[in-house]
Amino acid sequence: MSAPAPANAALAPYEALIAHAEHELELAGRGDVPALLALTESWDALVARLTQPPPTSARTLIERATLIHERTRIELIRLREGLQAELATTLRARRTAEGYSGALPARPRIDRSA
Numbered sequence: 125m126s127a128p129a130p131a132n133a134a135l136a137p138y139e140a141l142i143a144h145a146e147h148e149l150e151l152a153g154r155g156d157v158p159a160l161l162a163l164t165e166s167w168d169a170l171v172a173r174l175t176q177p178p179p180t181s182a183r184t185l186i187e188r189a190t191l192i193h194e195r196t197r198i199e200l201i202r203l204r205e206g207l208q209a210e211l212a213t214t215l216r217a218r219r220t221a222e223g224y225s226g227a228l229p230a231r232p233r234i235d236r237s238a
Contacts, residue, residue, distance in 0.1 A: 132179075132181060134175065134179050134181070134182070135179070135181060135182055135185060137170065137173040137174050137175070138174065138178070138182045138185035138186060138189070139185065140170055140173075141170050141171070141174070141185070141189050142185060142188055142189050142192065144163070144166065144167055144170055145189050145192040145193055145196065146192055147163070148160060148163060148167075148192075148193075148196050149192055149195055149196045149199065151163070152196045152199035152200050152203065153199050155203050157203070
């Protein structure tokens, strides 16, 4: 997650933000949501270091971080949709199996043995 030191020290927080955003994108691409959630505080700390208003020279860095964050958002949407599709398939298979069970007594919805 370390990036090369920027030539301008004022840009260092923006470079760090990009490195962090790239790491988030990697985790989202792998579907590692717990690791992604664990980065929330470090993201907030990096954002708190940003100067207001940002230096003009940081514009391209801010745009790049924004694009990376958008890619991360898209990865998370894909992950959510994949999970929803798996859940729908599981529910459909369960309904099908219940259809074959005939007159078996109903069992509780919660598996208490887990």
